[in-house]
Amino acid sequence: MEVNMKGISASYQSVEEDDMGFRKGPWTDEEDSKLVNYITTHGEGHWNSVARYAGLKRTGKSCRLRWLNYLRPDVRRGNITLQEQLMILELHSRWGNRWSKIAQQLPGRTDNEIKNYWRTRVIKQAKQLKCDVNSKQFRDAMRYVWMPRLLERIRASEYQPVQPVITSTITQSGMDIQESETMWVNPSYTSSESSAEVQVPSSSDHTESRYDLPGCHVADSSEYGSDLFGLESLESFWNEENMWFLQQQLSDDLSLNK
DNA sequence: AAGATGATCAACCGCTACTCA
DNA sequence: CTGAGTAGCGGTTGATCATCT
Known part of the structure; x- marks a missing residue:
């Protein structure tokens, strides 16, 4: 499975699941697009529901963090000026x-x-x-x-x-x-x-x-x-x-x- | 060229605060 | 009031890349 890290695509084997079946570790492109699509349609908030209904085996917490720190459209990338x-x-x-x-x-x-x-x-x-x-x-x-x-x-x-x-x-x-x-x-x-x-x-x-x-x-x-x-x-x-x-x-x- | 070390940053963890039934 | 669920915050970890030796 491909994940995007530091601007490059890399094979990543160590995505694991916890006792509850939640995935941990770096997000895949597929997971990102699921999350973006869901939030684009339904909006932010109720993160546990987002995780569930977007078909993501992630905790709500993980979804929130991924959205806020990376996927949000207004996130600025690049060096601190x-x-x-x-x-x-x-x-x-x-x-x-x-x-x-x-x-x-x-x-x-x-x-x-x-x-x-x-x-x-x-x-x-x-x-x-x-x-x-x-x-x-x-x-x-x-x-x-x-x-x-x-x-x-x-x-x-x-x-x-x-x-x-x-x-x-x-x-x-x-x-x-x-x-x-x-x-x-x-x-x-x-x-x-x-x-x-x-x-x-x-x-x-x-x-x-x-x-x-x-x-x-x-x-x-x-x-x-x-x-x-x-x-x-x-x-x-x-x-x-x-x-x-x-x-x-x-x-x-x-x-x-x- | 290869291993060691350092730097970076995404993601996780634990905790607290808040909301609501 | 209380307890469960959720959101948010700050600290920490660990994978990867860059640089050094």
């Missing part, structure tokens, strides 16, 4: 592992996809830096170093303002007004403040003191593996300018907390 990466970082800093909630802000992306992105890219980078992904150090690095850089890259590539995100609809005087909020472009870390307007001392002021984040090991360039955010190397984030800026931010935070 720079804008989406920035949104994920920002929204995760607000909401934590609320993948479904984050996914709602990214049309066409599924919670599964975002979760996978976070686990495979972001957590990996935290590990490489020997930081806990939830540590203040790593979060500050994201907020004050990586996200501004990402924003700069977006602006450089588009050469136009970043699209605001429509977050709510309010009704006023009988008219629907869409209130747009630049929810992920926090002024506190826009590029103008993070780099352009910040006075960076000459390199001689701090060349000797490569900044070690407390409890956070800055890896040698040889330790860097894949490229979070599509940058050439994570090392470029941890250059002296950004280190200096991050150090200032951290010391400001500390003084505020006194």
Whole structure:
């Protein structure tokens, strides 16, 4: 039987059935088309009925997941864009592992996809830096170093303002007004403040003191593996300018907390 | 060329929340 | 109120592909 995995057709032998006779494992083209046909005709919901009446030996849960994560017509495929990466970082800093909630802000992306992105890219980078992904150090690095850089890259590539995100609809005087909020472009870390307007001392002021984040090991360039955010190397984030800026931010935070 | 290792992502699992009889 | 059925969420697993040695 043929199944489609990662865009290629492959023979797959290990589709099995559980004690209840439900099939498990990758979906076949035939199963996909049965599910799509049924939902096209009858609509979503009542997943156990879908499974039964569509002639699928699958659990309702499995049908729901397959539809939402793969078969839905509005599912977006392909790489996570720079804008989406920035949104994920920002929204995760607000909401934590609320993948479904984050996914709602990214049309066409599924919670599964975002979760996978976070686990495979972001957590990996935290590990490489020997930081806990939830540590203040790593979060500050994201907020004050990586996200501004990402924003700069977006602006450089588009050469136009970043699209605001429509977050709510309010009704006023009988008219629907869409209130747009630049929810992920926090002024506190826009590029103008993070780099352009910040006075960076000459390199001689701090060349000797490569900044070690407390409890956070800055890896040698040889330790860097894949490229979070599509940058050439994570090392470029941890250059002296950004280190200096991050150090200032951290010391400001500390003084505020006194 | 082949085996080892790492990265990716679809799918499953367990749990909680919600609905309804 | 309670229990069954269902939907949805987040964590985890495992198959496959890609890259490295």
